Amino acid sequence: xxxxxxxxxxxxxxxxxxxxxxxxxxxxxxxxxxxxxxxxxxxxxxxxxxxxxxxxxxxxxxxxxxxxxxxxxxxxxxxxxxxxxxxxxxxxxxxxxxxxxxxxxxxxxxxxxxxxxxxxxxxxxxxxxxxxxxxxxxxxxxxxxxxxxxxxxxxxxxxxxxxxxxxxxxxxxxxxxxxx
Numbered sequence: 001x002x003x004x005x006x007x008x009x010x011x012x013x014x015x016x017x018x019x020x021x022x023x024x025x026x027x028x029x030x031x032x033x034x035x036x037x038x039x040x041x042x043x044x045x046x047x048x049x050x051x052x053x054x055x056x057x058x059x060x061x062x063x064x065x066x067x068x069x070x071x072x073x074x075x076x077x078x079x080x081x082x083x084x085x086x087x088x089x090x091x092x093x094x095x096x097x098x099x100x101x102x103x104x105x106x107x108x109x110x111x112x113x114x115x116x117x118x119x120x121x122x123x124x125x126x127x128x129x130x131x132x133x134x135x136x137x138x139x140x141x142x143x144x145x146x147x148x149x150x151x152x153x154x155x156x157x158x159x160x161x162x163x164x165x166x167x168x169x170x171x172x173x174x175x176x177x178x179x180x
Contacts (some may be wrong), residue, residue: 013179017150021079029079032150032178033086039176040087040146057141062088062095063165065149065157066124068104083178084148096134098145098169099124099161120156124164131168143171152177 020028064084072078081097088095102125137143147161158175165173 017179021075021150024076026077026082029082029086033083033090036083036087036148036176036178037090039178040091043146043174043176059137059141059143060093060146061098061137061143062091062093062146062148063098063161064095065147065161066097066099066101068101070104080149083150087146087148087176093146098126098130098134098165099147100127100130120160122160124161126164126168134169138169138171143169145169145171145173146176147173149175149177150179152180 016028016032019025020032062084064078064080067075067078067080084095087093102123105119105123145165147158147165149158149161152158152175155175158177162173162175165171
């Protein structure tokens, strides 16, 4: 899986993320979504490798890192989903919820790289209903799936999401995050 981040994480971005993610200023999604668009364009410019394949038809999809029910209840929204929807609106690429979180995990931001890797193993899956609903897309086209998350730290979250998608679908999977 390849990953592209828009910009390095700096103090101002940390402030913006706090306002958006933890203090509920959901209007920030438009600003952050515009910055995420830059990351998408960086990825597209990096080469055609994500669109190679023997299928004549090419398809791009956007998905996002799902939250646990507990975290969604605490926050009231999924920032990765909102950013994915914003990116989809700006690019015209369909946003498809491919993943589900199979269990709750503590916040990753307080963990070491090793703890994150261990904690996130097997956390994400693709529901049977999603496999059945979208199997034809993946069978008939060379598909690139962009997984959106807000911050890329160690890559463990995006890697586990990509692993879950690739277990069920033949696709090029790329991570796009707002900050690194």
